[in-house]
Amino acid sequence: MSVLMTLRQCLGRRGMTACLGFFLLMFGASVVHAHPLPEPEGDVMLTVEGDISRTNGDGVARFDRAMLKALPQDTIVTHTPWTQGASHFDGPLLGAIYDAVGARGDSLHVIALNDFAADVPLAEAKEYGVILAMRRDGEPMPVREYGPLFVLYPFDDHPELQTEEVRFRSVWQVARIVVE
Structure with missing residues (x-):
């Protein structure tokens, strides 16, 4: 039976308020019962919290290296203001992390191990393919060299990103993301 046919029958028998309640209950149940994320098996590298619907413990989403590597990845080859020469950075797309946790906000409040924080607009992250770099030139990045995770923009491909604000x-040294 089609949704439209069911809606017509409902309206004919019960009225708008009852039908709306029925459909919200039926379609809302699929959102409420979204599958939880798997538990991390290795050391947690990233915790995502805030306006998210998919978690794996205490209202947060925790990711180990394998979970992050399982998300859609990209490689950015670029110079940065902090490194010498162009490097190959790879890691999951910020937009993929957003999707994996069922996020609903439009800004990612990114927090480093030392509590430095900045807000990355979701639209900007998706438009430019911003990644959470896990590797530089094929090697995992240690904390002393901007790791283990680094929000990275494709600076060389988009000169408009070469601003102090970006x-x-x-x-x-990203540790947490709060979806706002």
Whole structure:
């Protein structure tokens, strides 16, 4: 039976308020019962919290290296203000992390191990393919070299990103993201 046919029958028998309640209950149940994320098996590298619907413990989403590597990835080859020469950075797309946790906000408040924080607009992250770099030139990034996670923009591909405001959003040593 089609949804439209069911809606017509409902309206004919019960009225608008009852039908609306029925459909919200039926379609809302699929959102409320979204599948939880798997538990991390290795060391937690990233915790995502805030306006999210998919978690794996205490209202947060925790990711280990394998979970992050399982998300859609990209590689950005670029110079940065903090490194010598162009490097190959790879890691999950910020937009993929957003999708994986069922986020509903439009800004990512990114927090480093030392509590430095910056807000990355979701629209900007998706438009430019911003990644959470896990590797530089094929090697995991240690904390002393901007790791283990680094918000990275494709600076060389988009000269309009070479501003102080965008550089400020390129948080390194990322530990947490709060979806707002």
